[in-house]
Amino acid sequence: MTTPTPPGAPAASDKIDGAVLKVASVVVLGAIMSILDVTVVSVALPTFMSEFDATYATVAWTMTAYTLALATVIPVTGWAADRFGTKRLYMTALVLFVGASVLCSMAWNIESLIGFRVLQGLGGGMLMPLGMTIMTRAAGPHRVGRVMAVLGIPMMLGPIGGPILGGWLIESASWHWIFLINLPVGIVALTAAFVLLPKDQPSPSQSFDFVGMLLLSPGLALFLFGVSSIPETGTVAASRVLIPAVIGLALVIGFVFHGLRAAHPLIDLRLFKNRRLTIAVVTSTMFVIAFMGAGLLFPSYFLQVRGETTLAAGLLLAPQGIGAMLTMPVAGTLVDKIGPGKIVLTGITLISIGMAVFTQVGADTSYVLLLGALFVMGLGMGCTMMPIMTAAMQTLTDETVARGSTLMNIVQQVAGSIGTATMSVVLTNQMLARPLAGPATAAAHDPSIAEKMPPGAIEQGLNAAADAFGNTFTVALVLILLTLIPAFLLPRSKPAAPADATQVMVH
Structure with a gap:
């Protein structure tokens, strides 16, 4: 629970104490499962x-x-x-996610697997925003940069560790284990959440915005469905997209x-009156479109052009994760002391x-x-994604x-889908413009074509x-520079704390 700091009392400690680290460990476990599950499955598509x-x-x-x-x-x-x-909600999301993971491992056809993945997404979708809320409340605004750096670790490891883990599990066991692996991790996360997370203090006064839900949730799902269909149709003009x-x-x-106009809307758009939050949202949107879209191209290059195996392609991305892990804790500490501006500019420069x-x-x-280039980009990633989030939080x-x-x-989810679709379409059109490119990349894995x-x-x-x-990476570079x-x-500079930010945590 939170209690105001009495007048004249010393400010809350800047150090990340044991209580906050315990909360962070619970959140990171949930985030790792949610994020890994996006990238692990990408490896299993041919299977x-x-x-x-x-x-x-x-x-x-x-x-x-x-994703939908x-x-x-x-x-x-x-x-x-x-x-x-x-x-309560975090534990419910964990149960839903882990239960759906077990169902995915028992899928008897592709339709049942897709259905169980929807259930899994409903649980996974709650884990990240809930984790950010829990961490921010536990640490207080004056330490949010450092706790965001902790939460950023699974965000960095997911795209890199997913292909490695997925490739290893499929090669050494079977595809079922890319889902079953969530069961032991989920049980540990659920137990830790029950024991370590602070007691809830829900505020049941606000009414639920049913109109907002009927507009926003299907609106986002339909919009992302259309955007996600672009790579398959090859054009924005297709009726399935438009x-x-x-x-x-x-x-x-x-x-x-x-x-x-609503008194208690589902998403509080009045938050955009906060200039710093608005700038952070715009920066985050542009960055995610550029970098997350390009992020899918790195393993594709190693697989298609260099003929590497899935496991090898995953391992070749490791320098990016190492670079991010080196700079992220430092960036998190510096954000709390000097503000995010200089750090994010440095990060974007390194990525460029x-x-x-x-x-x-x-x-x-x-x-x-x-x-070496991936390592430098990793150094930049550690200085970019979570500091931007911190600027808002x-x-x-x-x-x-x-x-x-x-x-x-929500902004990151939409931006990520737009970025992925954009880069996929650019690469597809670039490949189609070169008739020999497709057969040559197929021949790298199929001797009969060769x-x-x-x-x-x-x-x-x-x-x-x-x-x-190379041309597709050029498009990504231009977007990153923008x-x-x-x-x-x-x-x-170091931000001024919000009006109610002077608080210490009592556990």
């Missing part, structure tokens, strides 16, 4: 195709369905956290008008330098150079933390594929 005799377009819905469920449930999380309490995206966007716009190397990538570019009062973290998670190609065609095709990747504009407006 699902053979196991369930389904096309790639069909099995891809095991990922899309999870995430986007649908996130808006409700802020209200539910206030109404029922973060501890119809749901336009309807979804209309519902979201309807929610904006409703939310500005690393990405510039990949714009020149070839079919036989030195791995030393590429792994530092300005929120205890009452608005749940709504603020929900808002930031036998049918004339001498020199594979080498020529792989060089063309590398050019396609992120410098809003990042330049982020505060470059």
Whole structure:
């Protein structure tokens, strides 16, 4: 529980104490499961195709369905956290996520797997915004940078550790274990949450915004469904893309008008009156579109152009995670002392330098150079993602933390889907413009295709594929450089605490 600091009492300690670290350990366990599950499944798609005799377009819905469920449930999380309490809701989300994971492992066809992934996404979608709320309340605004750095570890490890873990589990056991692995971790997380999380203090006074839910949740789901269909259709003009995206966007716009008038809206859009939060949201949106979209291209390059196995491609991404882990704790401490502005600008600059190397990538570019570039990008990532989140969270009062973290998670989810679709379409069109690129990359994993190609065609095709990747990385670099504009407006000094921020935690 929280109690105000008496007049004249010393300010709350800047150090992260044991009580906060215990809370952080619970949140990180949940976040690791939720984030790993997005990337682990990406490795298993070829296995699902053979196991369930389904096309790639069909099995891809095991990922899309999870993302759509995430986007649908996130808006409700802020209200539910206030109404029922973060501890109860967090434990409920863990039970739903782990239970759905076990059901996924028992799937008998692709349709049942997609259905169980929706259930899993409903649980997983609540874990991250709830985790951010719990951590921010536990540490207080003056230490939010450091606790966000702790929460950022699974966000960095997910995209890197997922392919490694998924590849290893599929090769050494079976595809069922990419879901069953959540059972022991979930039991530990649930036990730790029951024992370590502070007792709930729900505030049941606010009424639930049913109109807002009927507008925003289906609106986000339809919009993301349309955007997620772009890579499959290859064009924005397809009816499968346009119809749901336009309807979804209309519902979201309807929610904006409703939310500005409602007394207790599902998402508090009045938070955008806070200039610092608005700048942080714009910076985060542009950054996630650019970097998360490009992040999917790195393993694809190693798999398609260099002919690496899934496990090897995952391991080759490790320098990025190492770089992020080195800078993230330092960045978290510095954000609390000097503000996020200088740190985020440094991070974006480092990412731009690393990405510039990949714009020149070839079919036989030195791995030393590429792994060095990934390491530099990792250093930049550690200085970027969580400091931007901190810039927003530092300005929120205890009452608005749940709504603020929900808002930031919705923005990131939408931006991530847009970024992924954008980069997928750019790469697909670049590959189609080079007729030899597709067959050459397929030949790297299928000797029967290689036998049918004339001498020199594979080498020529792989060089063309590398050019396609290089041009796509150039688009990502331009988008990352544009992120410098809003990042330049982020505060470059220690923030003033919100009105009710002077509090200490009593456990």
